[in-house]
Amino acid sequence: MSIATDRATDQSPATDTGLREGAFGNAIALSCRECGHEVPLGPHYACTECFGPLEIAYAFPDVTREQIEAGPRNIWRYKALLPVPDDIEQSPNMEPGFTRLLKAHNLGRELGIDNLWVKDDSTNPTNSFKDRVVACALSAAREFHSKVFACPSTGNLANAVAAAGARAGIKTVVFIPSNLEQPKQVNSAVFTDSLVAVNGNYDDVNRLASEIAGEEDGWAFVNVNVRPYYAEGSKTLGYEIAEQLGWRLPDQIVIPVASGSQLTKVHKAFQELIKLGLVEDKPYKVFGAQATGCSPVSVAYKAGVDAIRPVKPDTIAKSLAIGNPADGIYVLDICRETGGAVEDISDDEVREAIVLLARTEGIFTETAGGTTVGVLKKLVETGQLDTSLETVVINTGHGLKTLDSVSGTVGPAATIEPSYAAFTSSGIV
Numbered sequence: 001m002s003i004a005t006d007r008a009t010d011q012s013p014a015t016d017t018g019l020r021e022g023a024f025g026n027a028i029a030l031s032c033r034e035c036g037h038e039v040p041l042g043p044h045y046a047c048t049e050c051f052g053p054l055e056i057a058y059a060f061p062d063v064t065r066e067q068i069e070a071g072p073r074n075i076w077r078y079k080a081l082l083p084v085p086d087d088i089e090q091s092p093n094m095e096p097g098f099t100r101l102l103k104a105h106n107l108g109r110e111l112g113i114d115n116l117w118v119k120d121d122s123t124n125p126t127n128s129f130k131d132r133v134v135a136c137a138l139s140a141a142r143e144f145h146s147k148v149f150a151c152p153s154t155g156n157l158a159n160a161v162a163a164a165g166a167r168a169g170i171k172t173v174v175f176i177p178s179n180l181e182q183p184k185q186v187n188s189a190v191f192t193d194s195l196v197a198v199n200g201n202y203d204d205v206n207r208l209a210s211e212i213a214g215e216e217d218g219w220a221f222v223n224v225n226v227r228p229y230y231a232e233g234s235k236t237l238g239y240e241i242a243e244q245l246g247w248r249l250p251d252q253i254v255i256p257v258a259s260g261s262q263l264t265k266v267h268k269a270f271q272e273l274i275k276l277g278l279v280e281d282k283p284y285k286v287f288g289a290q291a292t293g294c295s296p297v298s299v300a301y302k303a304g305v306d307a308i309r310p311v312k313p314d315t316i317a318k319s320l321a322i323g324n325p326a327d328g329i330y331v332l333d334i335c336r337e338t339g340g341a342v343e344d345i346s347d348d349e350v351r352e353a354i355v356l357l358a359r360t361e362g363i364f365t366e367t368a369g370g371t372t373v374g375v376l377k378k379l380v381e382t383g384q385l386d387t388s389l390e391t392v393v394i395n396t397g398h399g400l401k402t403l404d405s406v407s408g409t410v411g412p413a414a415t416i417e418p419s420y421a422a423f424t425s426s427g428i429v
Helices: 065-069 075-081 105-111 130-143 156-168 182-189 202-215 227-232 235-244 261-275 296-303 328-338 347-361 367-381 420-424
Strands: 027-032 054-058 101-103 116-120 148-152 171-177 195-198 219-221 252-256 285-291 341-345 391-395
Touching (some): 065 075, 075 130, 075 235, 105 116, 148 156, 195 202, 202 219, 235 261, 252 261, 285 328, 296 341
16 A cells, blocks of 8 residues: 655656665655645755645555564654655664553543543653654754754754764754753753754744754754654654554544644654554544643634734743744644644643642653643543543653752652651651
């Protein structure tokens, strides 16, 4: 079976000159998500016809569950479905993926959800899902003979790019907002001597990166000029969830929304698995989660409009603080088409959800995960989510990266003298 976008009759899928045969596996072209125009595989991200976003088009071979299950316990078990060469495992990389899917009995009981799972991506090499997308971007950067591996980032991506570049022996330069959480700054600076703090929010940093990408030759900005390849890494979250559920799709899934790329690619992964016959076709609902201080997609969803009005972020959930989300309109489409929703919660609710997940399931999540769990709770309380259906919530990063968010909320229950009498009078038990 093959899957590809509808092809224009005057287009050719030939790749850019200089790219080795099979450099991008079963990928055949870059296709505009808006008008369908195709261009050859290369470091391109915007359609030359309508300026719409480009994404990877494939001609997949027949793929079986057994072939996938025989692969390595990382994202490369799905290499046939990604824009990477067949020998991808031979190149030094962080080997991300195949993170745990945990049955959340305690959290489910607390929220009243009968069948709840947490996909915990905090156990990736740099403790966030960004290791997945960076691995695919790094493969593309190698094929384009890039001399610098770079990114604008709200933190997790900077960590992943800096670490992957170090492992691969490629020069890395990462750009972050200067007010980023200190742990995330340290987690990047330890891997690279080229961490650049920019006075401004993420959207300011992203504009600077786009300008540099247009002026400097040989720079691979993972989420700018190699974004189509980078974004495909998020599909592996969807593949893994389906495989770990016994090759079936969940009834409902709650996903954090920053740029919106992760949500759209998980949906794309589910659709690919259906078309390849790897899972049974069934309806499922997709829900998006945002923090109220940066919730342009949620605002548009609730208003029933298609246009997303950019906002200036003001939230502790800095990894979700993208005021002008590139894939926001596609998030709206998917959530509406599947019968889901996009919801948002306050910073206080984010903090409460971080503690809730930790004290029910032993998972310490960062603010993005707190946003997602908090939105899950709100969806239940508002009746938007069916508590009788199998539900997955995604935790994208580790709480050690955002300690400040809860440092004033949790701490010692008591401070006592080193005596049994002091302990018994403390009221701890």
